[in-house]
Amino acid sequence: MQRFTAGSRLDRLAMGLSGLCAVHCVASVVLLGLLASAGGLLGKPIIHEVGLTLAMIIGAVALGRGVRDHGLVLPAAVGVVGLATMAYAMTLHETGYEPALTIIGVLILALGHRLNMHAARRV
Secondary structure (H helix, E strand, C coil): CCCCHHHHHHHHHHHHHHHHHHHHHHHHHHHHHHCCHHHHHHCCHHHHHHHHHHHHHHHHHHHHHHHHHCCCCCCHHHHHHHHHHHHHHHHCCCCCCCCHHHHHHHHHHHHHHHHHHHHHCCC
């Protein structure tokens, strides 16, 4: 039976948020292609700004707690690379690369949280 700590619950929440971000990116691209008005709603900058802010806050707490609890910096470093990739993607609004780069960042961030969960189990 697995025991979930407060840190692993935060990692799970953060991974869920990463998954929602990926679904949002894919849905936005599909809806932009199908319905310009619906795609416009999902493509509003505030949604990306709020999502990235939440990812940064939850990521900082969960990954920071992991470093404190198990002492491994690698999961946090991987998570920071993912967050930085997501933040960079937000600067590419008109290039068409934003969704793909955001999804890559989300996957890297989720990997950081997964590594954090595995490191916490070893302690």
